[in-house]
Amino acid sequence: MLTSLQIKNFAIVSELNIDWRSGMTAITGETGAGKSIAIDALSLCLGERADANAIRPESSKAEISAQFDIRNLPQAQKFLSELLLDDEEQNCILRRVVTRNGRSKSFINGSSVTAAQLKELGQMLIAIHGQHAHQLLLKPEHQLGLLDAYAGHQNLLSAVKAQYNHYHKLQREHANLLKQQQAQAAKKQLLEYQVEELDEFALQEGEFEQIEAEHNRLSHAQTLVESSQRELMSLYEQDDQTVLGQLQHSVQTFSELSTLDKSLEGISQMLSEAAVQLEEACREIRSYGESVEQDPIRLQEIEERITQAMALSRKHQIQPDQLASHHLALKQELDNICSDNARIDDLEHEIAEALHAYHISASQLSDSRANAAGTLNTLITQSMHELSMENGRFAIELSKDADRRPNELGMDNIEFLVSTNPGQPMQALAKVASGGELSRISLAIQVIIANKVTTPTLIFDEVDVGISGPTASQVGKQLRLLGHSTQVICVTHLPQVACSGHQQFFVQKAVNNAQTYTSMVPLDMHQRVDEIARLLGGDSVSDTTRASAKELLSVQSC
Structure with a gap:
């Protein structure tokens, strides 16, 4: 899990040190205060593309450092051990430095590494679900990725990819030899x-x-x-x-x-x-x-x-x-x-064998996807009901195209279907769901997938856009439940979601000597009440909103 984050000269942050705890952490703040800056900085620290524009004005470099406890992460421990970067206390410190000329340096436990290595390790530590995840939900390749993540059949995906790469390699060699033969x-x-x-x-x-x-x-x-x-x-x-x-x-x-x-x-x-x-x-x-x-x-x-x-x-x-x-x-x-000509004949036989092997692996992957889709259909439909879509139905439509040109993801075409009203036929998600419905469905899928995929830290960056009222309360409860087994960090503007956190941070922006500064501080219970009251009352805090905040905190934290 993430234990600490240090940010220096990143965006409007001069210096920020944050200690993180297990469970669900809610992050709230004023509009434009930079609630997502910590998430953006963390993404950079995890190997995302560096941009010199992210450096605070008048600073020569930005530096982000994140520390993780990996005692319960054997995959991450193995990765570090293979690179001779492991730590006796099983801590893992990632650091990224970006200079004004756009160049960056990456470090793991004090040793220089590539950004690709940083990113590979980062994927074992944190999964970030952004506020535009519901837009990605309309893309078939993203839908397929979600299904595969839930199914957890990495071995089948690897087998299909390996068979495809072998087939593709033989195809390239055959094409090159034919071209040479003609020349x-x-x-x-x-x-x-x-x-x-x-x-x-x-x-x-x-x-x-x-x-x-x-x-x-x-x-x-x-x-x-x-x-x-x-x-x-x-x-x-x-x-x-x-x-x-x-x-x-x-x-x-x-x-x-x-x-x-x-x-x-x-x-x-x-x-x-x-x-x-x-x-x-x-x-x-x-x-x-x-x-x-x-x-x-x-x-x-x-x-x-x-x-x-x-x-x-x-x-x-x-x-x-x-x-x-x-x-x-x-x-x-x-x-x-002459031997090239003989090789062409041999290759045609090898290509046929490779294609056959690919189809066997791809068929096994398709069967696994179909099994996972059946379970996921039931879970997402139930979650839709809990998120104020009582008549909603969800289905994943898979079609296996054996004549499809081989690729590393298999032979399946996928489409997410949904019906939100009684008597309405199942149709493609993009044709039926409104913006709010799409947000709720996206969040339901993300929570279900996150609960299945064993990533130690999950970050939800304003994924509750378009949700309010009883639905927001249910979303908060689901995220809190998820926080019992996984570290959850949620940037939100909803009081119902913020109340569900085991702890809460407040982000605020200040101007001093014509310079903008952002701070992020943990809230005690009294401060949480005031912050929830502010969210409920639209920046106006009164005894009434405080009372409502206390009640909401007691209900959502149950």
Whole structure:
């Protein structure tokens, strides 16, 4: 439950500190005093959209802080624990700061969080029913939300939403692939031709470099052989004038000289090793010359393959040595397009299965809604009778549309029907109910829903507009009864509702030094009598209105 609220520089509030109690709290005040400001500030603290215009003039920022006791709220405790924001004493402090530039900061138990996280937690703590709730009551999506809230079948709603999201995801993927398929039809045809052409050529990785080297060797075979033989003659086979002969003579000379000077032994050794290396090189040259073949046929084959490779490389605007890798890339691209086509076939089967699963979950949700609607029809009809609509009847009409395009809320169409006079047929709420009747029906629904939904704090912000007399008295009693199990905060202008509160706050506005200030103070019993008397007498308090106020307080608090 809400235990305290601190407001600084919000709207016409300079600073306001309010301690809250369990039961029903009524908030009354002068017209234009700002009875709903505390509710508006609390909404901001719970994550609603921040607006710099809400900051008090001449102030740089507005700050709102709310403290809650969550000892009996396991869902809120779990949420805080998962975010590592829990408090040992199981208190929860929400804080929101809005600056003049429109930016805001959100905090839970002193730690910075997002506004979305603040809002998610806030929905576990407080439900606010505004004064325009009866207007929302005419909208089918709101009607469906009320029925679902009463039914409490969150697991079925989650299942339908999950099935719908899965189905929708498959649908998007299918649509995207079909779009790609249409765009890639011409590209697929070109790729098939290109891959077929490169498959036929079948150039392997590294092959172009190999045939290029082989072409160089074959095209210069004569030069290679003649040059090798010429050099071999010079090095080894030209009688005593060969390089090897001269080198061997030098070896002999320095070998003899080293006997005279030991320092020449190194030179002698190096020359001897050079002679051995030269002999080995000559043997390699002879072997090479004998192995080189002149093969015109093979040379022609290689030239043709190189020519074809060069032509294909120009065609694909790449280097010849990149043809093999380019070939693989084109094949992969073609395979991807073909696999997309296969995926389309698979998706059509998966979509059919997902749609079937969605219809099963949506049907279960429809059955649950129908069961809850039957009970809700009886309760709301009874409440209408208690709210001075003795002949009123209420019914929820549900129609399951299996051909309806899937959505996350299921297959149901909904309409609230009502009859307010004897003999009058059931008709749509918007066509039958007057403004006052609509307010009473809306309030009846809100009280019934609130009594079923386990939100620890319920706030009713002038939901009793259009209600008076005995009806207002009954509304007050219902809200007080609800306050026995749930914390109820009600902003009201009706004395009958205000008298039903276990406690009451008074909101007043004052002007000081050309500045407007709003205050909100708790009333003791004597002050409550005066305030109820003011509400009864139209701002005129007399002994008569005081007596009436005391009587009303005693009756409504029973």
